[in-house]
């Protein structure tokens with residue numbers, strides 16, 4: 564299907580010109596017409612090490628003008644999402660400068676507004692702490708969700724502080740997660756307490772084929788309502804140096820993409836991609852190029868789930 568300028572904004576611009584919406588989907592807040600909304604959350608006060616993920620949404624949008632330019636869709640997906648669904652770029656929420664608590668409130672409220680109008684939400688971070696208010700909103704609508712979590716870290720540290728290393732502990736404590744169907748993928752940092760969540764550590768993952776990893780995730784998740792969260796530091800710092808807490812010994816972008824593609828058809832109700840801090844890229848926006856591509860893959864997974 565040729566691109567429809569009702570669905571896509573300024574797609575005819577060259578990659579280096581025109582408005583920077585995510586993958587050239589139209590900037591809009593008209594939720595009545597949208598199936599999927601992309602939401603930027605430029606918040607990084609939850610970081611425990613290097614800040615800078617507030618520049619993540621803009622960097623992803625900028626690099627996605629290239630990944631989103633093909634009318635045939637994002638390779639190797641063999642169609643364009645716009646053939647099936649109306650995707651909008653909802654813009655950023657940013658009404659919280661100097662008031663972290665306000666971010667939690669505004670993000671949960673905005674997410675609820677989006678998903679209560681039967682629009683699926685894909686959020687771009689920002690640091691990983693944003694997943695907590697996102698989960699709260701999704702659970703209010705769907706009940707506890709299975710978590711498919713790509714990351715070098717479990718983010719389940721038993722700690723009453725609220726930051727980007729503890730939010731899934733709080734999510735567990737608040738009863739937001741369907742633990743039996745949840746899984747961490749790619750961990751390579753100490754994890755003294757697994758809270759009952761299945762783990763594929765990075766060394767084990769390195770011995771597996773992407774299809775085997777996907778299969779293991781599918782077996783764990785089954786048909787549960789699932790939230791997908793992707794910390795860019797899942798990737799090796801060779802592919803994603805521009806992030807807050809990089810950990811060596813991770814997978815390639817290709818491995819990540821193949822694993823994601825192998826999850827098509829799972830019952831995803833929402834997702835996010837977080838922790839791109841472009842200032843730490845040595846050159847060429849390498850982390851945001853990976854993030855824009857993987858973010859595109861996640862949009863396809865959400866679109867596939869809507870078509871179930």
Ligand SMILES: [Mn+2]
Pocket residue numbers: 714715716794796797808
């Ligand atoms: Mn991480």
